Each structure stands twice: as structure tokens, then as C-alpha cells.
Amino acid sequence: MWTGLFILAVVSGSLLGANPPARTPPRAPRPAPELVRIRFWTAPDHTRLVFDLTGAPPVEPKFRLSGPSTYEVVLPRMKKSLAVTSEFVGDSLVAEIFPSADESGVIVRVGLKQATTPLAFVLAAADGVPDRIVVDVPAPPNALADTVLQQQVSEIKRSKRLIVAIDPGHGGDDTGALGYRRLPEADIVLAIAKKLKAELEQIPGVSAVLTRTGDYFVPLQRRVELARKYQADVMISIHCNASRNHEATGTEVYFLSLTGATDEASRTLAESENAADLIGGISPQAGDDLLGILFDLRQNDTIRRSSELAENLVDALREEDRLKIERGVKQAGFVVLKAPDIPAVLVETAFITNPREAAMLKDGQFQSKVAERLADGVQTYMKTHARSASTN
Ligand SMILES: [Zn+2]
Incomplete structure (x- = not known):
């Protein structure tokens, strides 16, 4: 039957001459999504x-x-x-x-x-x-809650010398990288971020706030807005690196580059972290207006401080033997680091796609060690950059 139809088609084609009129074959109706x-x-x-x-x-x-x-x-x-x-x-x-x-x-x-x-x-x-x-x-706007929050923030700003915004990457419909045995980055970085908050609050004069406290999505720009709302002095975004090559290992701390990345791998990494909004989803109306107004003279000072914070964190992380720090401090254009007035760094703690590093990242004791080391780094930074708290 099939062969017969085929022959008929060839014969009818030849009867019509060398240039038969182009005909779109009837298409099967596409199934409704x-x-x-x-x-x-x-x-x-x-x-x-x-x-x-x-x-x-x-x-x-x-x-x-x-x-x-x-x-x-x-x-x-x-x-x-x-x-x-x-x-x-x-x-x-x-x-x-x-x-x-x-x-x-x-x-x-x-x-x-x-x-x-x-x-x-x-x-x-x-x-x-x-x-x-x-x-x-x-949630409907709540003016009273906003006022109370602003009062609390002002009170903290007066009594503490350093406010640290900790930003656990991803969350909600954006799981982040799926690592070895599909370990989700979003869960690991939230656990480390919570431990870091607890560590930092042990340091006199330091207060810490999280940009995400549970499993839900926060757009990149909103993370920066939250850090500013809490009048953070510095921001530390926590992530895990990922690679198709399961042998890839190492720890890196990034600060913002406005002109290009340290190397090709850093550029690709920033691209993949910046895709969070695409995966988690922000409405097309939500533009990147913040990014447009950023880059004035203040930014130079902010970037210098960001690089110092990155160095301090890397030095502290070197104390943890299980981390491989050859990669060290690097630069790339991460959206979440684009706060004009808050020194900000992004820590790629380890490779979640590497079986050995994934096992470490999952281990609560290791998470605590990383949090302790990061808190040490913040303390070093604080020695040169903390504000003096007002004493009233
Ligand atoms: Zn990430």
C-alpha cells in the first residue's frame, strides 16, 4: 500500500513537468499543549x-x-x-x-x-x-510593618559596626545547579548561609541578615534591593560551582568586573549564575533599571572594597584543608554584585558536580567549617573598614 502510493506520487509528479507547483503537505494538527x-x-x-x-x-x-x-x-x-x-x-x-x-x-x-x-x-x-x-x-502593602522594619534597621545601624547581607543563591523554582546525584545547589547554599549568619552574630558589633530565608525564588535585582533596604555594609552571595567535567574542583571568590571576566571560565560562570532570573522567572515588565543608574564614581571605591573583602575571605578559606583554593580571587559580571554602594562578593564554595566536593557540601560539619572561615574573613575586613557605631 505504502509503495503503491509512493509510485503514484512519482508518476503524477513527472506528468506535471519538471517544476511542479510547490505544495505544503497537509500538516497533522498539533496536539494542544x-x-x-x-x-x-x-x-x-x-x-x-x-x-x-x-x-x-x-x-x-x-x-x-x-x-x-x-x-x-x-x-x-x-x-x-x-x-x-x-x-x-x-x-x-x-x-x-x-x-x-x-x-x-x-x-x-x-x-x-x-x-x-x-x-x-x-x-x-x-x-x-x-x-x-x-x-x-x-502580600498587600503594610505601611505599619514597613515603618517598624525601618525603625529596627535604623536601630541596628546605630548599634552595630557592620551589617552583613548574606545572599543564598537560587531557591524555589530555581534549584541552581543540580550536582552529583542531583544534589540541589539552592538547598546547600541556604544551609551554609544560615550557619554563616549564626557565626557572624557571635562577633561583637556585627549583625547579619539573609536575602532568602527559605525555599522560594528571589530575583537577582531584588536581592540587591534587600541588601540596601537592610542598609548592609557588605554583601556575600553564596553559591556552588558546577561543571560537566565531574573532576573539576576548587573554591573561588568573585567581585564585580565592569569590563570583562578574569578568564573564559569566569565569564561562562557569571552567565550561568545570571540566568537565574530566566530559570526562576521574572516578569518581562521587571526591567533592570537599577543596573542603568549604577555606575558613578562611588562604584570605584565599592569595587576596591569588594576586592579587599574577596582577598580576606580567600585567605580565611585557605585555613580549611579540604578546600582547593588555587583558583582564588577572580572577577566577572555577576548581576547580584551590582550594588553601587555595597561592597559585594560571590563565593563559589566548591563544585557540587564533583562527587568528593558534593559529599563535603552536604555534610553539616563541613558547612559549619566553611561558615566559620567566612566569618573569620569578615572579621579581618572589619578591622580596616567597619564604621564606628554611634554611642547614644
Ligand atoms: Zn549558583
Whole structure:
């Protein structure tokens, strides 16, 4: 049968002459993309819902408040996997998520607990993550809480000589690098960051604050904003390095370069860390306005201090025998280091893709050692750069 059809096609082609009119073969209708998974994360100031899709929505989705406590995501000409059922969220902002489907498409209703306007957007597939719909449900503005926070920050600023913002990379839908046996970078760096905060707060005159306290996504620029909101004197971003070559090892501390990276590997590393916003997802409206206003004269002094902090941290990390420090201090264009007025460094603690280093990174005692060494480095930096706390 198949052969017969083929011969017929050849014969009819030859009857039409040398240049048969081009004909697009009838294409099989593409299957409607499906909603295959719903995930959510609770952050202190918002709840994020992510809907994983098998393809881009064929028609622009509609996002609307359909009542005081219901937000709807309408996905025409899409299907819903049977595995997707209603989800109980039950945090302070979202009660439940109800997906439903009929022949016209899929509707996901989100039950809201507070008066707020969610921000939703479509994200194209990137770097191993599928096409997605992201719905961010923000906590309503709370002027009183903001005032109280500002008072607390001012009080800390008066009584402490150094405020350190610790930034655990990744989180939520951005797991960071998946290491040996799929160990997620986001979990390891949060554990080290929490231990570092505890270590730093043992030092008289030092206060530490985390840009992320749990498993949720924080856009890169927001991390810088948080450091500024807490009036941090320095910022330390914690990451794990990753490589396709599972033999790759070593520890590096980076500070910002505005002109280029130390070497090709540093440039690629910064690119992959900067892709966090692509993976975790920020709305297309969220521009990089901060990056535009940054680079004035203050930046030179900030970068000089950043390089000193990086040297101090590397020197302290050398005391930990299990770390390989040949790589040492380097420079590259990490977005999270682009604070105009806060000296900032990014620590690539070790390679999560190397079986030996992954085992170390997972070990709570090793995490504590790294935290102790980093705190030592901060103490050295503090000797030359701490403010004098006002005594009133
Ligand atoms: Zn990272």
C-alpha cells in the first residue's frame, strides 16, 4: 500500500513537468499543549504559583480577578493532565488552587485570602525547564510593618559596626545547579548561609541578615534591593560551582568586573549564575533599571572594597584543608554584585558536580567549617573598614 502510493506520487509528479507547483503537505494538527503540573512556594512577601506546560499557549492566556477573592488564569485551547487536581496551599495569601477543563480550554481559579492583585506572566522554556505560567501573589502593602522594619534597621545601624547581607543563591523554582546525584545547589547554599549568619552574630558589633530565608525564588535585582533596604555594609552571595567535567574542583571568590571576566571560565560562570532570573522567572515588565543608574564614581571605591573583602575571605578559606583554593580571587559580571554602594562578593564554595566536593557540601560539619572561615574573613575586613557605631 505504502509503495503503491509512493509510485503514484512519482508518476503524477513527472506528468506535471519538471517544476511542479510547490505544495505544503497537509500538516497533522498539533496536539494542544497541556497543563501538566502545578507547584507553589511561600515567601515572606508573596506566594508564587508555577504551572508547567508541555508547550507555549496557542492563544494568549487571560489573567483576571473574577471576584474579590478569586483570580483566574484562562488558557484557551489547552488541555489539562488528569494528574493536575486542586491543590491546598493554605498560607497567608492563597487558600487553594482549582484547575478545571472543558472543550474550550483550561481555567485555573486561585482562591485568595487577602485583597491583592496577582501578577501573572508566561515564561518560555529555557535551559531544561518547560514553558510555564507564573502567578505571583504579593502580600498587600503594610505601611505599619514597613515603618517598624525601618525603625529596627535604623536601630541596628546605630548599634552595630557592620551589617552583613548574606545572599543564598537560587531557591524555589530555581534549584541552581543540580550536582552529583542531583544534589540541589539552592538547598546547600541556604544551609551554609544560615550557619554563616549564626557565626557572624557571635562577633561583637556585627549583625547579619539573609536575602532568602527559605525555599522560594528571589530575583537577582531584588536581592540587591534587600541588601540596601537592610542598609548592609557588605554583601556575600553564596553559591556552588558546577561543571560537566565531574573532576573539576576548587573554591573561588568573585567581585564585580565592569569590563570583562578574569578568564573564559569566569565569564561562562557569571552567565550561568545570571540566568537565574530566566530559570526562576521574572516578569518581562521587571526591567533592570537599577543596573542603568549604577555606575558613578562611588562604584570605584565599592569595587576596591569588594576586592579587599574577596582577598580576606580567600585567605580565611585557605585555613580549611579540604578546600582547593588555587583558583582564588577572580572577577566577572555577576548581576547580584551590582550594588553601587555595597561592597559585594560571590563565593563559589566548591563544585557540587564533583562527587568528593558534593559529599563535603552536604555534610553539616563541613558547612559549619566553611561558615566559620567566612566569618573569620569578615572579621579581618572589619578591622580596616567597619564604621564606628554611634554611642547614644
Ligand atoms: Zn549558583
